Amino acid sequence: MQFSTKSKPKNDIPTASMPDILFMLLIFFMVVTVFKEFRGLPVLPPAARTTEKLESKRNVAYMWVDKFGRISIDDRIIPLEDVSGIMAEKFADNLRLIVSLKIDKDVEMGLVTDIHEQLRDAYTLRVSYATRFR
Amino acid sequence: MLINRRKRDDAEIPSGSLPDIVFMLIIFFLVTTTIDMDKGIPMQLPDRGGEVRVNPENICNVLVNASGQVLIDDDPAEIHQIRDILQSKLEARGRDTDGSWRLIVSIKTERQTSYDIYIQVLDEIKRSGASKLSIAEPES
Numbered sequence: 001m002q003f004s005t006k007s008k009p010k011n012d013i014p015t016a017s018m019p020d021i022l023f024m025l026l027i028f029f030m031v032v033t034v035f036k037e038f039r040g041l042p043v044l045p046p047a048a049r050t051t052e053k054l055e056s057k058r059n060v061a062y063m064w065v066d067k068f069g070r071i072s073i074d075d076r077i078i079p080l081e082d083v084s085g086i087m088a089e090k091f092a093d094n095l096r097l098i099v100s101l102k103i104d105k106d107v108e109m110g111l112v113t114d115i116h117e118q119l120r121d122a123y124t125l126r127v128s129y130a131t132r133f134r
Numbered sequence: 135m136l137i138n139r140r141k142r143d144d145a146e147i148p149s150g151s152l153p154d155i156v157f158m159l160i161i162f163f164l165v166t167t168t169i170d171m172d173k174g175i176p177m178q179l180p181d182r183g184g185e186v187r188v189n190p191e192n193i194c195n196v197l198v199n200a201s202g203q204v205l206i207d208d209d210p211a212e213i214h215q216i217r218d219i220l221q222s223k224l225e226a227r228g229r230d231t232d233g234s235w236r237l238i239v240s241i242k243t244e245r246q247t248s249y250d251i252y253i254q255v256l257d258e259i260k261r262s263g264a265s266k267l268s269i270a271e272p273e274s
Contacts, residue, residue: 019149022156029163045174046250048257054172100172103249110245112252113272120182128174129253 040064041072046105047134059096067106087122102130200246220262242270
């Protein structure tokens with residue numbers, strides 16, 4: 001008579017629901033992924049301790065100014081005088097517009113002031129100086 | 135005798151390699167995802183409209199020249215000293231009825247001042263707790 005009733009526990013992880021989990025992750029990454037539309041100009045922003053996160057991406061318009069003083073909006077290099085016209089158009093589309101100024105740290109304040117004046121002409125008064133965390 | 139020997143096809147898609155395919159897609163999206171937060175120092179530019187008259191005693195002038203030297207109300211200062219100096223000035227002027235500081239900090243630069251120095255000064259002013267800022271036209 002045999003009394004070998006020691007039951008062997010199954011020692012494999014159930015993998016039946018693995019595809020479901022993976023699909024969920026996949027959907028997350030698909031939704032989160034944003035393919036960059038434009039890259040702007042190579043810019044090294046200054047570092048600051050009071051750097052804050054911008055509240056929402058939806059209301060942000062970007063503007064790049066590199067150390068040679070070139071201004072780029074929407075992947076086009078434009079002269080300084082055209083800034084107010086383009087920004088006024090953007091402001092008409094979205095009244096809560098925030099202009100994120102990605103200005104290189106070697107740019108002189110004269111140009112920055114001229115850009116301020118252009119933005120004031122376009123009535124886009126909410127700006128954000130893009131900075132790095134220090 | 136059975137003549138109808140048509141074999142029934144197995145109508146199943148093999149799903150054994152489904153996790154592999156999904157893994158590959160996940161890796162693709164993991165690699166391409168860039169979660170970059172927009173960050174910066176928020177600033178409100180002045181309106182083109184009428185000028186607001188303020189008591190000149192409530193204005194603190196911060197002048198920055200092209201070589202990064204700072205003058206606060208005619209006293210020279212270093213950039214790292216700005217915070218302490220402004221804090222004492224803010225305390226000295228006290229608060230308004232709405233609870234905000236009475237003092238208005240006016241930043242004035244030269245046209246040749248670098249943007250980096252301006253941001254450093256602005257950073258120190260923000261750290262001092264001053265909420266009323268004004269950007270003056272630079273001297274050429």
